[in-house]
Amino acid sequence: MSTKTRGIDFSKLSLKDALDLAILVEEEAEERYVELAHQMEIHRTEEAAAFFRFMAINEKKHGSELSERRKKLFGDAPREVRRTMIFDIEAPDYDEARAQMSPHEALTVAMSSEKKAYEFFVAALPHLSDPEVRSLFEELRQEEIHHQELVAKELAKVPATKDALGDAFEDEPLAL
Amino acid sequence: MRGDLTFGMAGSGGDGIVSAGEALISAAAAEGYHAIMTKSFGSQIRGGESSCRVRVSTQPIGTSNGPLDVAVVLSWDDFLKFGAELQIEGTTVVIYEAKSGVAPDKLPLVGVTPADVARVPIGELSKKAAGSDKAKNTVVLGLIAGWFDVARTTLLKGMQKKLAKKGPEVVAAAERAFAAGLEYALANPLKREMKIAPSKDGPGTKMLTDGNDMCAAAAIFAGCRFYGGYPITPSTEIMQYLTREIWKYGGAVLQAEDEIAGIGAAVGASFAGKKSMTATSGPGMSLKTEIVGLATIAELPLVIVNVQRGGPATGLPTKSEQADLFQACFATHGDSVRPVLAPTSVADTFPITVEAFNIAEQYQTPVVVLSDQEIGQRKETVNPIDTSKFTIVDRLRPTPADLEAYTRFRITESGVSPIAHPGDERGNYLAAGIEHNEQGAPTASGGVHARMNDKRFKKLEPLKKRLDLFEVLGDPSASVLLLGWGSTAGACREALDWAQKDGLSVKLVIPKLLFPIAEEVYRDLFRGVAAGLVVESSHQGQLYRLLRMYIDLPTGVRSLCRSGANPFAPREIERKLRSAVIGLQRGHGESLQSQE
Amino acid sequence: MGAELPVVFDPKDYKSDLKPIWCPGCGDFGVLQAMYRALASVGRPPHEIAFVSGIGCSSRIPGYTTAYGFNSVHGRALPIAQGIKIANPDLLVLVAGGDGDGFSIGGGHLPHAIRRNLDLTYIVMDNQIYGLTKGQLSPTSPLHLKTVTSPHGAMEAPVNPLLYVLAYGAPFVAQGTPADMAGLAQIIEDAIRYPGFAFVNVQSPCVTFGQDDWQVKQHRAAMKTLESLGHNSTDLLSAMDKARSYGSELYTGILYKNPNPAPTYDAMVRERQQALTTGSPSPARILDGFLQK
Structure with missing residues (x-):
């Protein structure tokens, strides 16, 4: 827990804060996927780039759904939870990315992110006191399971092994 | 009456012959003469041989070089070590310490017979008058006052003022030593009268300083508010002056850990919006070179003063040379030029340094001021400079409209683009040593590189006119x-x-x-x-x-x-x-x- | 008009439009992200920040922020940053670079930056290799490491930057890793807030030329937070004791924080200017002192 958030007291988390937190988690993930897509584009890793863009769109969609809910319940009430308080909850870790990564590897990155998010909500649940917040977290946890299933289905479609030739023909990296 | 006299004096460091020269030029300046003084020392930090040349004239002068009119020799050993720097000819009057044991017709000079030779018991006069031979330099001043009539009253006044803090006894001893020299001279006239004519301009009409102090003062006048540098002969006096004075004007001096850090800090200060400067000599310039190129490509104004000495490597640290011109123009790698300006005298150092700042600011470029040891360290009288006649140029800053979509390196007709400083809202940009596009983003594009080279060269074109x-x-x-x-x-x-x-x-x-x-x-x-x-x-x-x-x-x-x-x-x-x-x-x- | 609400900054406010050219998987991405977080927490607007670097992969970092950046020449970030801070002490001045930049070509500047104690934050992204030039030995490369310039194994022992920075007298010394971004962001924030020279060594692995068995993944398993070890960060000797393990242990957090910050150089510059500017002399009269009367 401690390495994922900073300055959030889960025992005092209100529903508004919990929704805001969930929105920021999606926002963080969306941005990260966009960044990874850029990385892949710069390094000519087109398939992974396309997949990361697809994931970014998904995260954005989840974020907007949550935002609408938040707006309905709390309108424009100021946000107490900030981006500086969360760290890579659903956003894939930077070190998972590689130049020339295969679609299977890209999907694996997404899978581990979904698992990370799932684990985050699981770990948070015992600390929550507000029943409404608890049920929101349970719902979010379930969603992550659902996402994992979707990613697993995609993973099954692509071969796990790398191209047989690997990077044997790749140019040496450029000295700058 | 003479309109012009060049004195050359030498002794050991303990004789204080250079102090005598300082007193002489100060007095001459106070009376309104034109004067130049150069000093030369052996390589010892203390106690080695030391010498000075002081030329006093009723007319403007450009150098103190050339044969001596008057040679003052406290020790022939020390004097002769300076060779051509202290040249005795047939027109020279030689005054020398009797104790050196040389007969007047046996002077250690080859093929030259001086016009007049005065063998003076300088040490003895000092002992008698002041109780010690330490006041030999003051006896010499008395002799000069008596024989050549240079600033007689002012000389004594200057000495009294200088020695005042050492107590009334020292002042009184000096007065007696001076009087002893003066009386000796009046009692033993030279073969030919050699008194100097009164100054044309009269008292209180001259400034007196050296090129390095003048450069530092000009920098403050031009708006310099940051100096970063490292001590190096013969430029260090610039840093010393600035670190004494610049704070009073809201500026700062950083004595850096090395030459590179000195110019680096100056470039940083310029980036932050301050007119800034570094000064050095050849070896330091060699070290600074990479950052000169950085200032060029990042288009940051900067003044670099090189007070040249003999090179290469350590070369001749205390002697003047003009062999760093190629370095000043071409030292950095890549296609880069920078304006190089050279003052020709102490007086000239003021307008040239101000101009260097103006050019640096106007064209956002490093500018080299190529001074040399002779100008940097010689004392010279300077006619008053009307500072109100000078224009001070400041760098082109972005307008609110420019900041709407700020483009730091925008290619303009003149090649100069407005520069924002950290702290300016909406002016945020990346300054870089790597080639960059108009926005400042790094690039490896040959096309952009060519356009940026064009820009950087084009902006200096007006200078050629x-x-x-x-x-x-x-x-x-x-x-x-x-x-x-x-x-x-x-x-x-x-x-x-x-x-x-x-x-x-x-x-x-x-x-x-x-x-x-x-x-x-x-x-x-x-x-x-x-x-x-x-x-x-x-x-x-x-x-x-x-x-x-x-x-x-x-x-x-x-x-x-x-x-x-x-x-x-x-x-x-x-x-x-x-x-x-x-x-x-x-x-x-x-x-x-x-x-x- | 009511009182103005305090401006709250988001990490995105510090992110520029430039896309990093670093290799995917590089540790520097995490450092950059941690910087965004730290800067948003500190809350200085980007235009009041000057971010200086030298040359190297990591030295590209200023361009990826919205601060005023200065991507200078190899090894000279510290002198340039000091000039900026002295010229305008109101700015928040950050310095970053790699281990080659800071401990090799620019190594001579570090002790002097420390003894001057300007209010700067210096972040080194230490990857134990020269990545930009394709994998040569760096000052922190381990002994015996094989690289293109040490094909038979390195014969030099690595420098220990943590230990010598402490010995030079740095008042704030910390180490982090992108494996713990929250921890790293906190360290950087604390470093920025520290009133004096703050040094942060970040173990930031090179994914392309670095050692395969010392990547962020391994950091996650190996790192020990100093907090969890009960380290007293106000105790210089125990900080030095911990610093000795550089290269064998991955301690993260604040190694040393002088609880009694000394006056900074920039503060002294201000004081001197204020003390000596009384009477405000006119530059136009600067030559008066040369007049000989």
């Missing part, structure tokens, strides 16, 4: 040309006077802007010239070679050059110029590479 950065003296239509720069220009100015007196019509050209080469200006100046000399203190004759790189010089224009620490005397230049003319008339130019 700056005729005001050239001094043209003598006969503008003469077919004989003399060209000198830096400290050598002073000797050339006087060589012109000699030439004119001898009926030779000469055009003297003194470029203050050495780079970029103002091709059209030079073409006009060389039009109609058949013979001439480019005079420089370097083995190669660097300006001569630089000119040939950019301009077709008339074939009769040659280089007169020799390694540093062998300064040119005006008469010598005039003689060389005359033989160049004669050589040309004979139809064959002779080699003007001078013999040492």
Whole structure:
């Protein structure tokens, strides 16, 4: 827990804060996927780039759904939870990315992110006191399971092994 | 009555002969004479041989070089170590310490008989008057006052003031020593009377300082508010002056851990919006070079002063040379040029330094001020400078409209683009040593690189039309040309006077802007010239070679050059110029590479 | 008009439009992200920040922020940053670079930056290799490491930057890793807030030329927070004791924080200017002192 958030007291988390937190988690993930897509584009890793863009769109969609809910319940009430308080909850870790990564590897990155998010909500649940917040977290946890299933289905479609030739023909990296 | 006297004095460090010289020039300046003083020391930090030359004149002067009118010898051993720096000729009056045991007709001089020789018991006079031979320098001043009438009352006043803090006993002893010298001189007149005429300008009309202090003062006047540097002879006085004074004007000085850090900090301060400067000498300039290029590509204003000494490597740390011109123009890698300006005297150091800041700010570029040890460390009288006549240029800053979509390196017609400073809202940009596009983003594009090189060169183009950065003296239509720069220009100015007196019509050209080469200006100046000399203190004759790189010089224009620490005397230049003319008339130019 | 609400900054406010050219998987991405977080927490607007670097992969970092950046020349970030801070002490001045930049070509500047104690934050992204030039030995490369310039194994022992920075007298010394971004962001924030020279060594692995068995993944398993070890960060000797394990242990957090910050150089510059500017002399009269009467 401690390495994922900073300055959030889960025992005092209100529903508004919990929704805001969930929105920021999606926002963080969306941005990260966009960044990874850029990385892949710069390094000519087109398939992974396309997949990361697809994931970014998904995260954005989840974020907007949550935002609408938040707006309905709390309108424009100021946000107490900030981006500086969360760290890579659903956003894939930077070190998972590689130049020339295969679609299977890209999907694996997404899978581990979904698992990370799932684990985050699981770990948070015992600390929550507000029943409404608890049920929101349970719902979010379930969603992550659902996402994992979707990613697993995609993973099954692509071969796990790398191209047989690997990077044997790749140019040496450029000295700058 | 004489209009001009050059004194050369030498002794051991303990004799205080340089202090005597300082007192002499201060007094001469206070009375309104024109004067120049240079000092020269052995390599010991203390106690070695030391010497000075002081020239006092009723007319403006450009150098103190040349044979001595008066030689003051406290010890022949020490005096002779300075060789050509203290040249005794047939016109010289020699005053020497009797204790040295040399008979007046047995002076250790080869082939020269001085005009007059005074063997004076200087040490004895000092002992009698002051109870110690430590006041020999003051006896010497008394002798000078008596025989040459230079600033007699002012000399004593100056000494009283200087010694006041050492107590009334010391002052009284000095007064007695001075009187002893004066009385000795009056009682033993010289063969020929050599008193100097009263000054034309009168008391209180002269400033007195050296090139380094003048440079530092000019920097503050021009708006310099940051200095980063490292001690190096012969430029350190610039840092010393600034670190004493700059705080009063809201500025700061950083004595850095090395030359590179000194210029690095100056570049940082410029980026942060302060006019900034670093000063050094050749070895330091070699180290700073990479960051000069950084300032060029990041388009940051910066003034770099190089007070030249003999090189390469450690070379001759205390002697003047003009051999860093190539370095000043070309030292960095890549296509980069920077304006190079050279003052020709202490007085000139003021406008040239101000101009360097103005050019740096206007064109957002590093500018090199190429001074030299002679100008940097010599004391010189300077006529009052009307500071209200100077324009101060500040860098072009972005307007609110520019900041709407700020483009730091926007390619403009002039090549100059407005510069934002950290703290300016919406001006945020990346300054970089890596090539960048107009926004400042790094790029490896050949197209962008070419356009940015164009921009950086184009903005300096107007400098090539700056005729005001050239001094043209003598006969503008003469077919004989003399060209000198830096400290050598002073000797050339006087060589012109000699030439004119001898009926030779000469055009003297003194470029203050050495780079970029103002091709059209030079073409006009060389039009109609058949013979001439480019005079420089370097083995190669660097300006001569630089000119040939950019301009077709008339074939009769040659280089007169020799390694540093062998300064040119005006008469010598005039003689060389005359033989160049004669050589040309004979139809064959002779080699003007001078013999040492 | 009511009182103005305090401006709250989001990490995105510090992110520029430039896309990092670093290799995917590079540790520097995490450092950059941690910087965004730290800067948003500190809350200085980007235009009041000057971010200086030298040359190297990591030295590209200023361009990826919205601060005023200065991507200078190899090894000279510290002198340039000091000039900026002295010229305008109101700015928040950050310095970053790699181990080659800071401990090799620019190593001579570090002790002096420390003894001057300007209020700067210096972040080194230490990857134990020269990545930009394709995998040569760096000053922190382990002994015996094989690289293109040490094909038979390195014969030099690595420098220990943590230990010598402490010995030079740095008042704030910390180490982090992108494996713990929250921890790293906190360290950087604390470093920025520290009133004096703050040094942060970040173990930031090179994914392309670095050691395969010392990547962010391994950091996650190996790192020990100093907090969890009960380290007293106000005790210089125990900080030095911990610093000795550089290269064998991955301690993260604040090694040393002088609880009694000394006056900074920039503060002294201000004081001196204020003390000496009384009477405000006119630059136009600067030459008066040379007049000989």
